[in-house]
Amino acid sequence: MFQLDEQSQMVGQVIRQWCQSTLAPAIPELEAGTLMPFDLMKKMAKTFGFDAMLGGAVKKRIAKLRSGDVNPDEDGGEKIGKAMGNPMMMHVVVKELSRVSPGFAMGFGVSVGLVGGALVSKGTADQIEKYGLPISTMQQIGSWCLTEPNAGSDAFGSMRTTARPLEGGGYALTGSKTFITNGPGADVFLVYAKIDRGEPPAGQGVATFIVERGMPGVTVGPPFKKMGMRDSPTSEVFFDDVKLGVEHLLGGKEKGSAGRSDTKESLGNERSGVPSMAWGIIERCYDASLQYVRDRKQFGRAIGEFQAVQLKITDLFLKLRTVENIVFRLAWMQQNNVKDVPYINASKAMAAQLAVDAALIAIQIHGGYGYMEELGIEKLARDSKLLELGAGTTDINLLAAARQLIGVTERE
Ligand SMILES: Cc1cc2nc3c(=O)[nH]c(=O)nc-3n(C[C@H](O)[C@H](O)[C@H](O)COP(=O)(O)OP(=O)(O)OC[C@H]3O[C@@H](n4cnc5c(N)ncnc54)[C@H](O)[C@@H]3O)c2cc1C
Numbered sequence: 353m354f355q356l357d358e359q360s361q362m363v364g365q366v367i368r369q370w371c372q373s374t375l376a377p378a379i380p381e382l383e384a385g386t387l388m389p390f391d392l393m394k395k396m397a398k399t400f401g402f403d404a405m406l407g408g409a410v411k412k413r414i415a416k417l418r419s420g421d422v423n424p425d426e427d428g429g430e431k432i433g434k435a436m437g438n439p440m441m442m443h444v445v446v447k448e449l450s451r452v453s454p455g456f457a458m459g460f461g462v463s464v465g466l467v468g469g470a471l472v473s474k475g476t477a478d479q480i481e482k483y484g485l486p487i488s489t490m491q492q493i494g495s496w497c498l499t500e501p502n503a504g505s506d507a508f509g510s511m512r513t514t515a516r517p518l519e520g521g522g523y524a525l526t527g528s529k530t531f532i533t534n535g536p537g538a539d540v541f542l543v544y545a546k547i548d549r550g551e552p553p554a555g556q557g558v559a560t561f562i563v564e565r566g567m568p569g570v571t572v573g574p575p576f577k578k579m580g581m582r583d584s585p586t587s588e589v590f591f592d593d594v595k596l597g598v599e600h601l602l603g604g605k606e607k608g609s610a611g612r613s614d615t616k617e618s619l620g621n622e623r624s625g626v627p628s629m630a631w632g633i634i635e636r637c638y639d640a641s642l643q644y645v646r647d648r649k650q651f652g653r654a655i656g657e658f659q660a661v662q663l664k665i666t667d668l669f670l671k672l673r674t675v676e677n678i679v680f681r682l683a684w685m686q687q688n689n690v691k692d693v694p695y696i697n698a699s700k701a702m703a704a705q706l707a708v709d710a711a712l713i714a715i716q717i718h719g720g721y722g723y724m725e726e727l728g729i730e731k732l733a734r735d736s737k738l739l740e741l742g743a744g745t746t747d748i749n750l751l752a753a754a755r756q757l758i759g760v761t762e763r764e
Contacts, residue, residue, distance in 0.1 A: 385582065390534075393456070393459065397489060410472055443682070446461055451636040457628075467540065467542050471483050495532050497589055507544075512546075514556075522600075525545055528591065531586055533585075561600050623697060624686070625743075626703055634672045634707055644717060674702075694757050695753075697753040711732040711736045
């Protein structure tokens with residue numbers, strides 16, 4: 353797969369038009385925090401018929417589970433991108449959104465891809481119907497809650513959020529999560545917690561809970577002030593003895609140590625989404641720079657006639673093609689169920705670095721104008737840095753890939 357299929361090209365074109373007409377004008381307010389992105393996300397889903405595109409596939413999954421046709425423990429679930437029939441299309445949507453607003457793309461990806469994906473692939477038929485369907489079709493917004501104040505890269509080892517089994521059945525969830533994308537507006541939180549039966553934390557299984565906004569004991573902090581991704585509200589979320597029934601346990605049963613593999617699978621999905629964000633950032637930087645070097649004149653000539661500037665254009669061009677190829681391979685892997693975890697980890701790290709470098713090069717090409725808010729390039733530089741931190745930092749992802757390639761034991 354080395355070029356976009358017709359369907360993805362078409363989707364890309366309509367999303368780009370929507371970004372220009374609707375998303376771009378909202379950026380100043382989104383960045384200032386005076387407008388939350390959630391209504392816009394819902395509007396986008398309506399405009400592009402996500403209900404038909406994704407909802408149909410999710411409903412099929414529900415029917416399959418109810419008919420007993422599949423064993424949810426064995427079939428691995430149906431990934432949202434695959435369910436759409438064309439994983440490339442989802443990458444193109446994220447790429448187009450990221451050209452204008454990587455933060456909006458991230459909020460959308462976390463809700464539909466990460467939360468919707470986990471619910472649809474791991475949930476029971478009832479859970480998919482109640483939570484997976486409205487989240488996959490963007491009628492509701494989801495947050496994915498793994499990170500804690502003292503558990504970042506060491507997400508499992510240091511996790512202190514616990515679910516205590518209650519005598520009459522169900523659980524009491526207590527703990528806090530931080531840096532939670534969509535936290536300020538989410539309807540549903542997918543929360544990772546250790547099952548606490550009194551044994552030491554290292555031996556406790558990890559389970560995923562579906563928590564609704566407004567449940568007694570759930571509180572959400574105010575949006576953080578951030579360097580970038582300002583159009584993606586991030587907050588803390590607190591759980592104080594939140595009473596949950598077994599119907600809130602994703603999949604309907606505890607999985608012991610396998611609960612950690614489910615989380616790692618979600619992390620893999622999250623990492624697979626980062627290169628398409630990098631793709632959008634780099635493509636915008638390349639397009640804007642190419643135009644600028646043709647238009648901008650200094651010393652009586654277009655700056656594109658200066659060799660130092662020309663080298664930067666080739667550099668951006670190669671970064672663009674490199675990240676495109678990463679996304680093509682990821683889409684091909686998703687389409688063909690190819691598992692190449694070291695590639696997912698390492699290519700996420702590489703795509704993130706390419707995006708940061710490209711945004712800084714684009715500012716250099718634009719000179720002082722690149723530093724000004726108006727052109728939107730400085731925003732891409734601020735936003736791109738998050739790609740090197742979220743979904744596992746660059747070093748964590750490269751080290752994980754190395755361990756997987758060499759075959760040494762993976763740490764927690
Ligand atoms: C804007 C934003 C949105 C986010 N959204 C979400 C979300 O929706 N849900 C969620 O659960 N989380 C989210 N995160 C959290 C993100 O995944 C974490 O920030 C990330 O995993 C790193 O954890 P940390 O920030 O605690 O850094 P730490 O783990 O404290 O790392 C600090 C530094 O130490 C390095 N380091 C740590 N351990 C090792 C090691 N063993 N070997 C080598 N180097 C190491 C790291 O690479 C890093 O450079 C978000 C973060 C941000 C900034």
